C-alpha cells in the first residue's frame with residue numbers, strides 16, 4: 458500500500474481519538490443504555506466477574522459486506538474518515554487475497570479455494586485501537602493475551618507494543634515502516650486442520666507514548682459450518698477440530714476472550 462495513503466489512514470485514526478469524548482460518544486457501542494453492540498466506540502463491557510480488563514479505547518466497525526455497514530456509527534469527524542476507511546477496506550482486501558491464494562497453495566488446495574470460500578458475503582470487521590500512555594506498564598496490559606477469531610488479521614500500527622507468544626516466550630513484533638502485519642487467526646487454524654496455528658498475542662503499555670493500531674479482521678459468513686477443509690482430512694490426518702457454526706463459535710470466543718482463555722482449545726478433538 459502506498460506510504461502516503463497509510464499515513465492518511467493513521468492520521469484520520471489519530472484525529473478521531475483526539476476528538477472530545479462527547480463527540481466520540483455519538484458513535485457509542487452501548488445500545489439502549491446497557492447492551493454492547495458489535496459496532497461502535499467504547500470499551501469492552503464487563504460481562505464476567507473474573508474478566509481481565511484492557512488499557513485501551515476502541516472503535517469497531519463492520520466494513521464488509523458493504524450492505525451490512527451501520528453508517529450511523531461511522532464517524533463524520535474528521536471529514537475524510539469514512540472515505541479513507543472505505544478505501545482502506547478495498548486496498549487491504551487486495552493484500553489479503555494475495556495471502557489467501559498463497560496459503561491455499563501451501564495447503565495443496567486450488568489457488569482460489571480460500572478466496573472462493575470467503576466470497577462476497579463474509580464479514581470483515583475494522584478495529585481501531587487507541588492505547589493511552591500508562592503510568593504503570595509493568596502492571597497493566599494494553600490488550601490481554603488472545604488469539605483472533607479470524608481467518609487472518611491485518612494490522613497497521615504506529616509504534617511497537619504488539620508481542621507474540623511462541624513456546625511460552627513473548628517476543629516484540631518490530632515496526633517496519635509502511636508494512637502491514639498479518640497474523641493467522643482461529644478460523645484459519647480450523648480450516649487448515651491445524652497446519653496454520655492461530656497466533657497468541659498481546660499488547661503491552663508504554664509510560665512515555667500513546668499507540669494506535671488499525672486492524673482488519675477477516676472472517677466468514679456467520680451461518681458457515683466451520684470445520685477443516687475436507688481435502689485436508691483423511692485417515693492419516695483425521696479432523697482435529699469439531700464442526701461448529703461460526704455464529705456459535707463467535708459466542709464462545711467472546712466469552713473466553715473476556716476471561717483471557719482461548720476458544721480454540723474448546724473445539725479441539
Ligand SMILES: O=C(O)CCC(=O)C(=O)O
Nearest residue numbers: 584586614619660670672
Ligand atoms: O493493537 C494491536 O497491534 C493489536 C490489536 C489486536 O490484537 C486486536 O485488535 O485483536
Ligand SMILES: [Fe+2]
Nearest residue numbers: 603604605658
Ligand atoms: Fe488480536
